Each structure stands twice: as structure tokens, then as C-alpha cells.
Amino acid sequence: MFRPVALLVALAAALLIVPSAVAVRVHVRVEGKTRTIFGAVDPIVDVTSPSANAQPENALDALETASTLGEFFYHVTQTGFGPYIDQVGRFPAAGQTGWVFKVNGASPPVGADQVKLNAGDSILWYWAQFGVAGGPKTLALRRSGRCYTAQTQDDAGKTTPANGATLRVGSRRGVAMSRGRACIGAHRGLLVRATLDGAVRSNALP
Numbered sequence: 001m002f003r004p005v006a007l008l009v010a011l012a013a014a015l016l017i018v019p020s021a022v023a024v025r026v027h028v029r030v031e032g033k034t035r036t037i038f039g040a041v042d043p044i045v046d047v048t049s050p051s052a053n054a055q056p057e058n059a060l061d062a063l064e065t066a067s068t069l070g071e072f073f074y075h076v077t078q079t080g081f082g083p084y085i086d087q088v089g090r091f092p093a094a095g096q097t098g099w100v101f102k103v104n105g106a107s108p109p110v111g112a113d114q115v116k117l118n119a120g121d122s123i124l125w126y127w128a129q130f131g132v133a134g135g136p137k138t139l140a141l142r143r144s145g146r147c148y149t150a151q152t153q154d155d156a157g158k159t160t161p162a163n164g165a166t167l168r169v170g171s172r173r174g175v176a177m178s179r180g181r182a183c184i185g186a187h188r189g190l191l192v193r194a195t196l197d198g199a200v201r202s203n204a205l206p
Helices: 004-017 059-070
Strands: 024-031 036-038 044-047 074-079 082-088 097-103 122-129 138-144 147-153 159-161 166-169 181-183 192-195
Touching: 024 059, 036 059, 044 059, 059 074, 059 082, 059 097, 059 122, 082 097, 082 122, 138 192, 147 192
Parallel strands: 024 122
Antiparallel strands: 024 036, 024 044, 074 082, 097 122, 138 147, 147 159, 147 181, 166 192
């Protein structure tokens, strides 16, 4: 005989045993060696942890979500220090190059699987070539009206004007930025971003 009350009790018990996954909404961008792989405009995506024990969403989960949405390949190697991303897209880590990440403009001192995400965070994964001075700085672009300001960010997230940067409007010829600032005319439908030799390209803005 059908017993709806018993069924409801069983469903309630199941929900208590298996926690439901709750997504955290964050910005994600992946910059490759020669082009943007995912999220030029820093889109907001819903990140959930694929872990069966529902661990808090982390920076590695953000890459997994971007990979699913953007349909690009990445590979994880398990090391004594935790999971290590040794390839994204066509470029594997080798020698003095590799894949690293920042959260809110700074490089965390722990692995990607240990960085708990909060709503509104910005996660940037990027290809880096390391030298004596460490890895490359990243560029952050902001807009005020028709004027754009570009700043470089070091591993600690410290910002400085992106001296010598170029503002690129779609496929048009670049505009030299003075102390990291430039104003341009109408450019409806075209995305704008900043580039600087030795730095990771910026986010794109309309």
C-alpha cells in the first residue's frame, strides 16, 4: 500500500545523508601562452566542488568549471605537495615555464586545492615563464568613460601603473598608454585590453 508519509520521511533522511552541492559565484579567466583560453571578460561562473565529500570550492575547482564550459583540456599530476597543473591546452609545463594562478590579483602561498573560494572572487590561471626575478606580472584593466587604466600586479597583488603598455581595440592598431592610461574614441562592439612585453595580457573590457 502506498504510504506518502513514509516516502517523505525517507526522502528527508536521504537529504540529511547526502549534502547538496551549493555553487559559489566567482570570476574566472584562463590566459594561455599566445591567447586567452577562457573568459577574456572575466565572466561570472558557478563553481561547485566535484568531491564526493563536498569540500569547499577551491581554485582547482574553478579551473575544472572553466574547462567544462570552454571545452579545453588540462592535466593534473599528483605530487607530494598536492595536485599540480602541468598542462593547459596545447602547452605543457617544461623547464622554466609552467601554469600558475592568482586569486584577487595575488598568488596564494598554498596549492590550488587549498584555496577556498568566496563569492565574488576573481581567479586567474595563466601560463608563465620564470626567470631570476620570478614569474611575470599580470595586467589589470579598468575603464572610466572612454578612458582606460592599466596596472601591473606582482605576486603579492601590489599594483603599479603599467608604464609602456599598449591598449588594443579589437584588431585595430594598438594605442600607446602614458603611465598606464589612454583614452580612445567610439568602438562599439569591440573589446579593449592591455598588453605589455613580459607581462600577462589583461582582462578585456567593452
